[in-house]
Amino acid sequence: MSVFYLAAALFLLGTILLGLVRVLRGPGSGDRMLAAQLFGTTGVTILLLLSLALEESALVDVALVFALLAVVAAVAFVRQHGLPEPPDTPTHRQHPESTESRESNDDR
Amino acid sequence: MNGLLVLFDLVLLAGIVGVAWRCLASTDLFRAVVLFITFGLLLALAWVRLEAPDIALAEAAIGAGITGALLLVTLERLRSIMAERRSGRPHTPPPDPTGPHALLRALHDPPPERRTFIPALSFALVVGGLLVTALWHQPHSTGLEPVVDAHMDISGVDHPITAVLLNFRAYDTFLELAIVLIALLGAWSLGRHDLIPARPAPGPILPGTLRLLVPVAIVTGVYVLWAGSHAPGGAFQAGAILGAAGILLVLARPRQLPMAPGVPLRLGLTAGVALFLLVGLYGLVAGHGFLGYADAWAYPLILLIEVAATLSIALALVALFVAGRPAGDDA
Amino acid sequence: MSSILLLAVPLLPLLLAVFIGLRPGQARLNRLVPWAALPGLLLAALAPTGLEATFDSLLMGTHLAVDPTGRAFLALTAGLWLAAGLFALGERRDDVRRERFYVFWLLALAGNLGLVLAQDAASFYLFFSLMSLSAYGLVVHSGKPEAWRAGRVYLILAVLGEVLLLAGLLLAVHAAGQSSLAAVAAARPEGWALALLVVGLGIKAGMLPLHSWLPLAHPAAPVPASAVLSGAMIKAGLLGWMRLLPLDATGHAVLGETLVLLGLAAAFLGVLVGVLQVRPKTILAYSSISQMGLMTVGIGLALLLPEARGWLLAAVTLYAVHHGLAKGALFLTAGMQNQWPGTRLARAAFVLFTLLPALALAGLPFTSGALAKNTLKGPLAPDALPGWLAHTELLLTLAAAGTTVLLLRFLWCWQAGLRAPANGLDRHRWWAWGSLALTGLLLPFGVLVVGPGGLPVEPRDLYGLALLWPIALGLVLAGIAYRLIRDRETPRVPEGDLAVLAEAAWSAARRTHRSLALRPPRPHRMPARLRLLRLKLRQRLEDAERVLTRWETIGLLFSAAMLGLYLTLLVG
Amino acid sequence: MDGGWLLLAILFSSLGPGIAIFFLPEHRQGLRTALNLGGAGTKLALVGVLLAGVLRGDEYRFSLPLMPGIDLVLAADALSLLFASLSAVLWFVTTVYAIGYLEGSPRRSRFFGFFSLCVSATVGIALSGNLITFLIFYEILTLATWPLVVHRGTPAALRAGRLYLAYTLTSGLVLFTAIVWLTLLAGAEGFTPGGYLDGLAETHATTLQILFVLLMIGFGVKAALVPLHSWLPIAMVAPAPVSALLHAVAVVKAGAFGIIRVVNDVYGTELAIELGLTAGLLVVAAITIVYGSIQALRTDDLKQRLAFSTISQVSYIILGVALAGPLGIIGGLVHLVHQGITKITLFFCAGNFAETLGIHRISELDGVGRRMPLTMLAFTLGALGMIGLPPLAGFVTKWHLGLGALEAGMPWVLGVLVLSSLLNAAYFLPPVIRGWLGERREPWHEPLQAHAGPTRFETHWMLLFPVVFTAALGLLVGLFAGLGLSPLGWVSLIVRRDYSLPEFGL
Amino acid sequence: MTPANAEWLPAAIAGLVALSLVVAVLATAWPRQAHRVGLLGALAITAWVLGLSALFLNAGPDPEAAATRVALGGWEAPLGLMLHLDGLSMTLLVLTAVVGLATSLYSLGYVHDRIERRQFWPLWLWLWAGLNMLFLSGDAFNLYITLEVVSLSAVALVAFTGTAAAVSGAVRYLLVNILGSLSFLMGVVLLFGEHGVLDLLLLETRTEAGPTERMAAVLMTAGLMLKAALFPLHVWLAPAHGSAPAPVSAVLSGLVVTGSFYLILRLWMGVFAPLATPAFGILVGMLGVAALVWGSLQALRAGRLKSIVAYSTVAQFGYLLVAFPLMLVDPGAWRVVVFFAVVHALAKASVFLAAGTLQHAAGHDRLADLGDVLRARPRTVFALGLAGVSLMGLPFTGGFIAKYLLLEAGLGTVLAGSVIGVLWVLAIAGGGLLAAAYILRMVAPAFHRGHEDAGEAVSPWMDWVPLGLATVAALAGLAGTLTLNTLALTPGAP
Structure with missing residues (x-):
């Protein structure tokens, strides 16, 4: 049975490598990010398969953490790229120059 | 089975090398970041294959979770600065006392010339070849396993790695905690906390996700911490998970972060190190040697240290993500 | 006690020089100047034989003494300086820089007196150079270009002489193993040492061909200075020879022959060139050269005839004293040109004082000249010397004829400039001049009476026809010459003969090597090209x-x- | 360690005040002067005590371990005292002079600080008991002198300083290497009369020869031996007291003293002759003597002429040492003192002329004897002494050198002496003659009076006193050379001890 | 070894580590009082180190017994970690204490801004603690960790003023450090894989000249060379040291770089000693000569005061490399190298401090415009000059003794018949001249004639500490024997 799991894991690894094409090609940031997110999912699967194949229960924990934290990058991405910004939305990004001057005043 | 494993390893290896190379060679920074996230994933798999689930766990938490977010945010910051420079003041030289400009300059040499490629490659191949040769000759050393196993009963914990980390070589671990702290101090020394460039995220999805995810992450963190005494896991991993949770919280806030209170923040950050040191000093005074425990007290003390360390690490990671010292620290 | 006496002789003038130097303008001090020589004179007259003193702490051990030769020279020196000093007191009265003159005068005096007393090489050299260098101040005193030129030649030759003398002394002292002059002479200096000593002292003694400074310095220097220069100072060279040359029982044939040859040459050439001069003091200078030549011959003979050594040396000493006094008087005569008195008696005295030393120099019987010449020729038996040297006596006699011609020429040129004094006769000058002129008469009798040890003089040396015919010959020659050249341009030889050539050579050399002369080294800025290179290098490095x-x-x-x-x- | 404290005290009598002065504010003039003169006086007194002790036959030695097997050794023997007393006396005089010379000029604290440091180093050199100690003080001297050379701060001064450093540091390096090498071969022995290398003569003859050449290059730069002399005349841009110190006491003498030490107390004359080393040194010294004199003739600048004269005169010392016989060495050693006294007089005089009347060139000296008779007199004494006329100091030297040359069987050296004397006369007599006999038509312009008001004497008394003092000293040491306590007497004592000769005096 | 010493020494060693850590943690946790904590801590650590050295030296003259090993937590090697104190580490600890104290005092004046103070002190105290731990470490992996502590805090210190140059320099420094550390770590891993132990002494007994060791040696040496800024891997040094605040530059040039070099030395004297070959020595020596020349030339070119000093470090480290071939001929030469490093650290630190004072007063450190300030601050220039003299290797300074011993070793090589030894001698001797040239560049403007302008006022600490440290550097010459004897108490070393 473990041979099967292993073969599956190998196959999934192959899909990751294939999926890299999307990351490299793009064309958009979203495409790339999405591919990476899918890799995360694939990675979790691979870990679980390996856990079964190698009879290492600890790998489940790893998979768990993976599954849990893969979202962090996604959230970060979404916060910056995800949604079009309405033109009238007041941005809280301040002008860098004013930031600089404030900073330099404080620090020096 | 073995053949498949070798095949798996080779594919993994090829993937790691390829991704790393493409990541380095990429001129598009965003693509490089995504490749790096992928690289972290593959690396975690590699650690698994190297029978190091503890490290895989840490890599999973830090590489896949935190680093990705960190890089993305950094990238966005760089972009906004570059855009500023390109549009606003085309001819003025960059103002002097700003970190990011200088950072960019230090990192961005003019693109390497083609003719350096061949020697670089040949050197890399030769050195790599030498390394492989050296490894080829390595005997299968048992390392410290027998010695560690012999002392497990008095270590206070059941997991040999935790025993090594927090008892036999507690000094190293202590210093690693210190390194995290120093890294944070270094980041803080660069300047004040700068706002994370982000757009307002309308809609319920993000807050909802967070509301669900953060408690789960905390529970997982505590689990991993607890598991550390007998299975892969421990303070670093738990700290990373909790830190990721914190980062999620930070990301979720559309507006400015709340003013972090200075003194508690510092205390929290140093709690791990300080507690560790106190215990160590007690050992010195009590005659167990610096950073030594009485056998009977080993388990509770280790647990205590682990808890404090987890807290400190998590805080440190969040603070690193925020980049720059929070306003509260200067008060 | 004796040490104080001996030391006082050179020291008193020095002290006086210091006082005058420190306090210029003190008339009373100035009046003391001539008398600074007096202790020397007294010492010469009164010192017991064998007076000597040693000062271990001075220099490398100083030894002063009065020996017979020294006594004669001391007397000459001190007396001449005293007289000339008196003369100077009058002559320099109106000189604004007379203090300077006196200082140099006194320094030279100290040197001159000291070197007579000095019995060891170092102190001899000390006084010798003190005298030589101080005399420079006397030579250039007038500050005229002529004086500067004369001074230059003088100084160059003097310094050269000093240095050669030092080298010779060192060689001789090294050979002797000690520095006493007597020991040096006893160790018979040879080779280089001998040559250096002869030449080093010879320069001072006006030896051919290094005599050029004499005809330049004498006319340039003030009259009293010329007097002591010619009368006393050039005798220092002679004294040195007498002290240092190997005049012992075996003699030194080659050197003797050379000296005789040089001396004779000087005697004749001095006359020849001298008669072609017009300035009285120049003529006197050439006369000095000629006369020093005679004394050189005496030294040479002493080397050739060791058995007659004592005689010859005494004769040379006598000759030196005679010549010093007479020549000193003649130089003073030259300074009396503007003292042509008005009264008859005074005129008679003037003529007497003028003629006396001249005649003495020519060797008129009953003068010091006669005594000196006869004594010198005394040991020259016809077969005493081999080869051409056998004719030495004849040659000496001929030279005496030349002397007569020269003196006539001097008097001829001199009288042309006679004039009456502007503001009365100068008593100082008259006294000095007169007394000096008279010593020419008194000296031989003094010598005869006192008969100082070993001097083989006899009364018959005072007269004799042998002395007259050279004078007569000289008169005839002078007459012929006068007839020949009376109405024509006198052929001239420039003053200082050889020095003129040397000067011409020097200035030619200077001209050709102008480019070599003097660019003082300075730190230069880096040349522009190098600076550029440096900049480039910096850029490269960066x-x-x-x-x-x-x-x-x-x-x-x-x-x-x-x-x-x-x-x-x-x-x- | 007997009496070692005395040696230390001598060293610190100038070092301490020097450091104190360095940190003194510029305006504390009185205190500075007191420190200066106090230090100089103390040093003089201590050297006197030491002198008496050494005459009594006491041993003085101080040693401090520097490295394993290598000590810093201070020791007082007759030779070191010769140099030490020279520098003590002349330092005192120069200090007085410098105080007068620099009155009212800026940065005196710095100047006097380094000045004292310089003298400490010189005394250290004098008292060094082995080569390494010697090297240490020698290099300190290099460094302490540089600020003095560039003190004026003009571009010329800085260029001169640069050149000075380039020469001295390079030579120091050569010296350093040679000394390390020698110490490797022969151990860190102290100076021993007659040398301590006898054991190596057979096995390492060539090495010893090479080492000797290296050592001579090392010392030769400071001693201004001919191919290595260029820095010296250019260093003339320094203020007069510095030049005086440079030429008479400190730098140049240090080089010469080093050569003396090497020939006498490291190699030993016998070994040096055996290896044919002195002959080479002799030739170099002779060339230097003549060359320096010729160059001196070529310049009209008074100080520069003096500088070239130093080049020539210092080689007399080396000449004497290279003659390697008792008389020659007496001549050389005694010239160490005599040249110091005489040359310092001359430099003081040159400084006086420059400071009082603004005269820098020989052609401007006409008639200066009337305006400044004492200074001119001192200058005359100095100049005549340099020429070597009796009874001045230079004569004593020349006398012994000449005899030494003959004793060593090298009469050609006498020729060199003759030639050099002639040249000396040729370049020293003109200024003297101009000063006394020249005529000045226009009135003097008096920079000193212009800024300091009229002076009681012909110039500021602090400028006049040292001149008169050293000139008188120059006369006295020559005149009373026969006294036991005169430099000549002292040197004879040294040589007699070294050579164990009963009598050779002349 | 007296019983009391035997008892106290291990505790004192562990105590030193603990004390430095306590001070660092305290300053981190309580930034408001960081400078007070820092000052007291600096004094305490210095006192402790001095006491430790007294204990150590009193422990007895037997070099084999002189190494004191302390098992942390009671776990002996190979299981646990051992602290290791011998003559070599003792010397460097004392050096660190001296320079550290001086830097701390100087920083009291230099870092006066409230915010900057809070950034500076914790990092600096961590750096100090890291150095102490580095010198006391006896374990390969622990060395890596302490090296990281040192590197990271150093990087942070370089950056902490936040100027563009500082940040850019810091980033370069950081990346280079990481590369070096990883290379080192890889070497450690190789060794561990081969022998299964990490303790240096145990490793030393097990290593032989095999391919793994060779590879490990290459990796670790190259990594450390990068960290120690040994030519040609020095390029990060000038930007980092030149743009860091003065006390930081002083510590970086004086101690941090020396720490990396210490590791190289320690490894090649112990674990890798069997590997050394003459060719290796010659290569390293050649690199040293190149470093000497290149660093000096760059120092002669550089236009800024601190750049000159930074390049001078590159040049001076050339000497340390040149010493390698000497050590192959005369194994005892290693002590000379250490002594040289010690003296260099003292002198270089004081030069940097002096340069910092001048920079602070003038507001910049462009050499061309610094004349006025140089002229007005003779005390600082004196310090600069005095320390410079030590760098040149002229007497009476410690540099002279060091140079002397180096030259002695070099000439010994030549006398032993090595032809290439001539090159080493020339380099050792000639380097001093180049040093003199660039030191002169810095000092000479003070002697130009011109205006004086003291510039901005500086605190007395900044005025006097450089001078004090320079004096220490100069007087280190007197400690030559003591240092070398202390170093002799290193077991295993020749």
């Missing part, structure tokens, strides 16, 4: 460092370092 700073370079270097290290670990 560029190179920038290349090293590139990340790929760092990587390459890092790998290269690893590879290199590995290879060396593998190979070695």
Whole structure:
């Protein structure tokens, strides 16, 4: 049975490598990010398969953490790229120059 | 089975090398970041294959979770600065006392010339070849396993790695905690906390996700911490998970972060190190040697240290993500 | 006691010089100047034989003494300086820089007196150079270009003489193993030492061909200075020879022959060139050269005839004293040109005082000249000397004829400038001059009466026809010459004959090597080209460092370092 | 360690005040002067005590371990005292002079600080008991002198300083290497009369020869031996007291003293002759003597002429040492003192002329004897002494050198002496003659009076006193050379001890 | 070894580590009082180190017994970690204490801004603690960790003023450090994989000249060379040291770089000693000569005061490399190298401090415009000059003794018949001249004639500490024997 799991894991690894094409090609940031997110999912699967194949229960924990934290990058991405910004939305990004001057005043 | 494993390893290896190379060679920074996230994933798999689930766990938490977010945010910051420079003041030289400009300059040499490629490659191949040769000759050393196993009963914990980390070589671990702290101090020394460039995220999805995810992450963190005494896991991993949770919280806030209170923040950050040191000093005074425990007290003390360390690490990671010292620290 | 006496002789003038130097303008001090020589004179007259003193702490051990030769020279020196000093007191009365003159005067005096007393090489050299260098101040005193020129020639030759003398002394002292003059002479200096001593002292003594300073310095110097220069100072060279040359029982044939030859040559050439001069003091200077030549012959003979050594040396000493006094008086005569008195008696005295030393120099019987010449010729038996030297006596006699001609020429030229004094006769000058002129008469009798030890003089040396015919010959020659050249341009030889040639050669050399002369070394700014190079180099270095700073370079270097290290670990 | 404290005290009597002065504010003039003169006076007194002790036959030695097997050794023997007393006396005089010379000029604290440091180093050199100690003080001297050379701060001064450093540091390096090498071969022995290398003569003859050449290059730069002399005349841009110190006491003398030490107390004359080393040194010294004199003739600048004269005169010392016989060495050693006294007089005089009347060139000296008779007199004494006329100091030297040359069987050296004397006369007599006999038509312009008001004497008394003092000293040491306590007497004592000769006096 | 010493020494060693850590943690946790904590801590650590050295030296003259090993937590090697104190580490600890104290005092004046103070002190105290731990470490992996502590805090210190140059320099420094550390770590891993132990002494007994060791040696040496800024891997040094605040530059040039070099030395004297070959020595020596020349030339070119000093470090480290071939001929030469490093650290630190004072007063450190300030601050220039003299290797300074011993070793090589030894001698001797040239560049403007302008006022600490440290550097010459004897108490070393 473990041979099967292993073969599956190998196959999934192959899909990751294939999926890299999307990351490299793009064309958009979203495409790339999405591919990476899918890799995360694939990675979790691979870990679980390996856990079964190698009879290492600890790998489940790893998979768990993976599954849990893969979202962090996604959230970060979404916060910056995800949604079009309405033109009238007041941005809280301040002008860098004013930031600089404030900073330099404080620090020096 | 073995053949498949070798095949798996080779594919993994090829993937790691390829991704790393493409990541380095990429001129598009965003693509490089995504490749790096992928690289972290593959690396975690590699650690698994190297029978190091503890490290895989840490890599999973830090590489896949935190680093990705960190890089993305950094990238966005760089972009906004570059855009500023390109549009606003085309001819003025960059103002002097700003970190990011200088950072960019230090990192961005003019693109390497083609003719350096061949020697670089040949050197890399030769050195790599030498390394492989050296490894080829390595005997299968048992390392410290027998010695560690012999002392497990008095270590206070059941997991040999935790025993090594927090008892036999507690000094190293202590210093690693210190390194995290120093890294944070270094980041803080660069300047004040700068706002994370982000757009307002309308809609319920993000807050909802967070509301669900953060408690789960905390529970997982505590689990991993607890598991550390007998299975892969421990303070670093738990700290990373909790830190990721914190980062999620930070990301979720559309507006400015709340003013972090200075003194508690510092205390929290140093709690791990300080507690560790106190215990160590007690050992010195009590005659167990610096950073030594009485056998009977080993388990509770280790647990205590682990808890404090987890807290400190998590805080440190969040603070690193925020980049720059929070306003509260200067008060 | 004796040490104080001996030391006082050179020291008193020195002290006086210091006082005058420190307090210029003190008339009373100035009046003391002539009398600074008095202790010397007294010492010469009164000192017991064998007076000597040693000062171990002075220099490398100083030894002063009065020996017979020294006594004669001391008397001459002190007396002449005293008289000339008196003369100077009058002559320099109106000189604004007379203090300077006196200081140099006194310094030279101290040197001159001291060197007579000195019995060891170092102190002899000390006084010798003190005298030589101080005399420079006297030579150039007038400050005219002529004086500067004369001074230059004088100084060059004097310094050359000093240095050669020092070298000779060192060689001789080294050979002797001690520095006493007597010991040096006893050790018979040879070779280089001898040559250096002869030449070094010879320069001072006006030896051919290094005599050129005399005809330049004498006319340029003030009259009293010329008097002591010619009367006393050039005798220092002679004294040195007498003290240092190997005048012992075996003699030195080659040197003797050379000296005789040189002396005779000087005697004749001095006359020849002298008669072609017009300035009285120049003529006197050439006369001095000629006369010193005679004395040189005496020294040479002493070397050739060791058995007659004592006689000859005494004769040379006598001759030196005679010549010193007479020549001193003649120089003073030259300074009396503007003292042509009005009264008859005074005129008679003037003529007497003028003629006396001249005649004495020519060797008129009953003068000191006659005594000196006869004594000198005394041991020259016809077969005493081999070869051409056998004719020495004849030659000496002929030279005496030349002397007569020369003196006539002097008087002829001199009287042309006679004039009455502007503001009365100068008593100082008259006294000095007169007394000096008279000593020419008194001296031989004094010598005869006192008969100082070993001097083989006899009364018959005072007269004799042998002395008259050269004078007559001279008169005839002078008459012929006068007839010949009376109405024509007198052929001239420039003053200082050889020095003129040397000067011409020097200035020619200077002209050709002008480019070599004097660019003092200075730190230069770096030449522009080098500076540019430096800038370029800096730029290169900066560029190179920038290349090293590139990340790929760092990587390459890092790998290269690893590879290199590995290879060396593998190979070695 | 007997009496070692005395040696230390001598060293610190100038070092301490020097450091104190360095940190003194510029305006504390009185305190500075007191420190200066106090230090100089103390040193003089201590050297006197030491002198008496050494005459009594006491041993003085101080040693401090520097490295394993290598000590810093201070020791007082007759030779070191010769140099030490010279520098003590002349330092005192120069200090007085410098105080007068620099009155009212800026940065005196710095100047006097380094000045004292310089003298400490010189005394250290004098008292060094082995080569390494010697080297240490020698290099300190190099460094302490540089600020003095560039003190004026003009571009010319800085260029001169640069050249000075380039020469001295390079030579120091050569010296350093040679000394390390020698110490490797022969151990860190102290100076021993007659040398301590006899054991190596057979096995390492060539090495010893090479080492000797290296050592001579090392010392030769400071001693201004001919191919290595160029820095010296250019260093003339320094203020007069510095030049005086440079030429008479400190730098140049240090080089010469080093050569003396090497020939006498490291190699030993016998070994040096055996290896044919002195002959070479002799030739170099002779060339230097003549060359320096010729160059001196070529310049009209008074100080520069003096500088070239130093080049020539210092080689007399080396000449004497290279003659390697008792009389020659007496001549050389005694010239160490005599040249110091005489040359310092001359430099003081040159400084006086420059400071009082603004005269820098020989052609401007006409008639200066009337305006400044004492200074001119001192100058005359100095100049005549340099020429070597009796009874001045230079004569004593020349006398012994000449005899030494003959004793060593090298009469050609006498020729060199003759030639050099002639040249000396040729370049020293003109200024003297101009000063006394020249005529000045226009009135003097008096920079000193212009800024300091009229002076009681012909110039500021602090400028006049040292001149008169050293000139008188120059006369007295020559005149009373026969006294036991005169430099000549002292040197004879040294040589007699070294050579264990009962009598050779002349 | 007296019983009391035997008892106290291990505790004192562990105590030193603990004390430095306590001070660092305290300053981190309580930034408001960081400078007070820092000052007291600096004094305490210095006192402790001095006491420790007294204990150590009193422990007895037997070099084999002189190494004191302390098992942390009671776990002996190979299981646990051992602290290791011998003559070599003792010397460097004292050096660190001296320079550290001086830097701390100087920083009291230099870092006066409230915010900057809070950034500076914790990092600096961590750096100090890291150095102490580095010198006391006897374990390969622990060395890596302490090296990281040192590197990271150093990087942070370089950056902490936040100027563009500082940040850019810091980033370069950081990346280079990481590369070096990883290379080192890889070497450690190789060794561990081969022998299964990490303790240096145990490793030393097990290593032989095999391919793994060779590779490990290459990796670790190259990594450390990068960290120690040994030519040609020095390029990060000038930007980092030149743009860091003065006390930081002083510590970086004086101690941090020396720490990396210490590791190289320690490894090649112990674990890798069997690997050394003459060719290796010659290569390293050649690199040293190149470093000497290149660093000096760059120092002669550089236009800024601190750049000159930074390049001078590159040049001076050339000497340390040149010493390698000497050590192959005369194994005892290693002590000379250490002594040289010690003296260099003292002198270089004081030069940097002096340069910092001048920079602070003038507001910049462009050499061309610094004349006025140089003229007005003779005390600082004196410090600069005095320390410079030590760098040149002229007497009476410690540099002279060091140079003397180096030259002695070099000439010994030549006398032993090595032809290439001539090159080493020339380099050792000639380097001093180049040093003199660039030191002169810095000092000479003070002697130009011109205006004086003291510039901005500086605190007395900044005025006097450089001078004090320079004096220490100069007087280190007197400690030559003591240092070398202390170093002799290193077991295993020749």
